[in-house]
């Protein structure tokens with residue numbers, strides 16, 4: 001199910017805290033950084049905070065710049081992004097600034113919480129959406145995408161919300177403003193709480209930008225650890241997009257597909273990448289990538305192969321098709337964008353061959369058009 005692009009945004013102290021324990025909100029950003037945040041808000045379709053942040057900060061979550069609001073309107077968008085909160089209990093204060101400022105609002109809550117929230121917010125025009133007995137984040141993101149048309153979601157905290165989205169592999173990007181102060185209080189709210197994160201403690205996110213903004217440093221990261229089993233993660237989308245980009249590198253052919261592939265370890269380390277006809281005129285992408293990894297590499301059994309096209313199931317020109325090469329390498333997870341059409345081989349079912357031998361195969365159709373793009377001449 002498609003989700004919006006999920007951007008986690010926070011300002012954090014040198015000791016990893018989002019706030020202090022005092023009654024007033026701690027301002028970690030300075031004026032220049034609050035202006036940067038305003039710009040990120042203006043670029044978003046929706047802004048989400050948890051009910052804990054509503055209670056602690058009583059935020060408005062507006063686009064404060066009149067020019068940015070005007071630019072949104074000129075582009076056919078509402079002046080303000082949709083405001084979103086999540087609550088398990090539904091215990092929400094109807095007098096909070098959140099409800100009386102800005103544009104449309106939606107609350108995602110549990111079946112039980114929906115009764116309390118609907119009563120508390122009666123008459124305020126707020127959409128209260130129950131997502132089941134618990135707060136299922138995938139259901140929240142799917143609803144935002146499919147029903148509210150949200151393509152870019154900015155999440156402004158707090159710690160409990162950021163922690164869950166990162167732990168569940170649902171964050172596409174992190175934007176952290178590191179503030180030059182130390183909170184030092186053991187009970188001050190942390191940016192990321194305890195628990196298991198994708199890829200474990202050895203997983204390194206990819207740094208995509210650093211920039212001083214006044215006296216804070218903006219750091220932007222993207223996740224790298226593949227999902228597990230049949231469940232796709234935000235990092236799976238990123239790696240598959242790379243595989244689709246690699247397909248454009250292939251020497252063109254009228255008699256074979258152009259495909260890209262990447263092999264990634266469970267801790268997010270890229271083991272190899274390849275593309276069709278990279279090393280010889282018959283090489284397939286998965287074959288080219290796997291050939292660069294030492295057979296028996298201990299990281300292979302937990303690795304994921306990303307391939308823009310479903311791995312092949314039959315080959316005349318080689319002893320083994322790519323689905324077999326993947327299984328023989330010990331890999332048990334494959335993410336692909338496009339099922340093989342009957343162009344060269346009728347009813348090829350590489351995904352079926354992989355699944356029959358216990359591999360998890362994840363198809364992400366959102367990337368199908370990118371996978372097909374370098375193969376248009378074969379239509």
Ligand SMILES: NC(=O)C1=CN([C@@H]2O[C@H](COP(=O)(O)OP(=O)(O)OC[C@H]3O[C@@H](n4cnc5c(N)ncnc54)[C@H](OP(=O)(O)O)[C@@H]3O)[C@@H](O)[C@H]2O)C=CC1
Nearest residue numbers: 010011019050051052053087088089135157158159160161
């Ligand atoms: N420096 C910064 O950039 C920012 C700092 N902050 C700070 O963070 C602190 C607030 O963080 P925190 O207390 O973690 O609150 P959050 O904003 O993360 O909200 C937590 C609340 O969201 C609901 N919720 C979230 N996940 C679930 C779930 N899986 N099931 C049920 N309910 C869920 C619950 O609401 P309910 O209780 O209604 O059931 C829960 O109490 C404040 O001190 C604030 O100032 C916040 C944002 C940014």
Ligand SMILES: Nc1c(N[C@@H]2O[C@H](COP(=O)(O)O)[C@@H](O)[C@H]2O)[nH]c(=O)[nH]c1=O
Nearest residue numbers: 011026027028029037057059060061156
């Ligand atoms: N303290 C803090 C942030 N806090 C975030 O800003 C929200 C309040 O925004 P507003 O309604 O516009 O005042 C608050 O609820 C929380 O999500 N953000 C940051 O970038 N830097 C900061 O130092």
